[in-house]
Amino acid sequence: MENSRSKILKILYNSPEQWISGEEISHSLSITRSAVWKNINLLREMGYSIDSCTKRGHKLTIDNDILDEFNIKHGLRSEIFGQREILVFDTIDSTNIKAFQLATEGYPEGTIILAQQQTSGKGRLGRRWSSPYGKNIYISIISRPFISPMDAPKLTLTSAIAVFHTIEKFNISNVEIKWPNDILVNGKKICGILNEMKGDSDSVDFIITGIGININQKLNEFPEELQNTATSFEIIKNQTTGRVEVIKALLENFEKYYKMLTSGNFEDILAQWSAKAQIVGKKIKVQQLKESFVGTVKDITVDGNLLLDTDAGIKEISSGDINYI
Template identity: 40%
Template sequence: MTIAPLGAMGNGMSTKQHLLAYLKEGKGTWISGESLAHRMTISRSAIWKHIRTLREEGYVIESSQKKGYLLRQSSDLLLVNEIQEGLSTSVFGKRGIHYFRHTDSTNTRAKLFASEGAPEGTLIVAEEQTRGRGRRGRRWFSPSGEGIYTSIILRPSIPPNEAPKLTLMASVAVAEALISMTSLALSIKWPNDIIVNGRKIAGILTEISTEMERIDYVVIGVGINVNTSRKSLPSDIENTATSVLMETGNPLPRNALLRAYLEWLEIYYTTFMTKGFEPVMKRWKHLAGIIGRRISVDLIERIRTGEVLDIDKDGFLILREQDGTVERIISGDVTLLNK
């Protein structure tokens, strides 16, 4: 194969990134160590050290004394270069990605970066969360290398009272990404869960910081169960959680799913900021299928039961209770009842 000279590969790339780019350009062909060393103007032993590092990062690279090196499979780790390769967004994931093998919570990390001035579109990803959080302070099961645990920083020019709409917007983006990558029949459960066959496959946690009646930043955290097996689920969620692997029987490339989510999120965020929330809400209602359903809503201090009349323009749930009383629900845990 013909290998471009080092300078043609672009500025700002590390030696390891250049090497990986060369291997990927090979498209499944062997590349000699001598050729790589000559083109990159480093020693063959240095090439070997970088190959070893790439293998540690999850890349499947074959080696042969006679043939050289062959990239068999890219890494499934949520590495910056793997996320950005083929990412078609304009902003999201293009203004900085912070990658962690382990962290307490991507939302916690994101809020720290946001408070230090990180721009809109900054992404935080982790292979594992030790204190992953869901709504109401619940723990989000985040096993290493099996799911997508990510948070993005937004700085929307909307009033603080419109921030809850961003949760619904994110749930639509997650749903669209899963639909585009799988054949799963899913639905959105108000306000922030993605459900497949009655079990949760993804959830969203939105946190906001305001200053002088305006939004300083919003952090949208997303957890998607991708390649988790049923046997690895903790007993407290084994009957309520699911994953792409459990539903389809096949693992899914996490980087491809993350890219799809970022692309859909940017589409719906741009729509929200330029055309208003109505187009987003229309799609949410279509994916949710909750209108007309009987539900119970846990409001912590009480439980309400009734029929969902609508989701209003602010994204709040309109519930008609059994006695005919109509209530506007701002936040709560929804359980679908039998039709």
């Protein structure tokens, strides 16, 4: 979006909290002073916090948290993820549904879909994901790893590790991974991840990693039935967190661990994952599509599956929902 509006935004961004005269902007972009004013007003309508003063000019207050391509790309230290198109929707059924559709149409690896609000947010096992307006992060990432579909489940643990480090970066402690890829803080759910794939027997076409992280949602803004089991950055820190900053950190972490995975270094991810998940030795119940198992976790396999010691012998578990018992 290299129009005048985005050029003005870039100028203001490069000197945040400093006055820049309308004349200077008008001169450097070769547009009229009234065009500058018009565009500044448009930016303000988009939600940017810009002060204007006839004598001094304009300045951008960097406490705004507008989800848009410019804001997210500004200073983003990644090479792929977030560096392609970033599509931001106000209201959408589900970012994963949209991303799957765009990936089917050929959108490249690194494309990002964001929404302020989802009307049919999807969780694992067909569950709904509560998605109120403007509070949290609802993001879907398109990747096209050159791997066999048998290796696709590894991205489940990889994305969990990326989110884990993103949350810790914001000075939140007691972060824990619940197998396979829910993220808990103080034992309550702060993030859910849903990886959806298109592939054939030989290779993966693409994977959509859908991530929902509760950021500024207050306790009383959660549905009542979730208030005992869910949490957010706001609940933990008792203050607002900029979603754009979290998204940037998430994209950088996702890229870092994704590159580890695709370069064949899943062992390091798995080692980290095992350390965070602390599931070995625990007694759990696993609920799958058709059956459930109770047992003690003996080990994690090289593929990230659980080896469960049950009454009927050792079972290898690759998916499902677990409860500690």
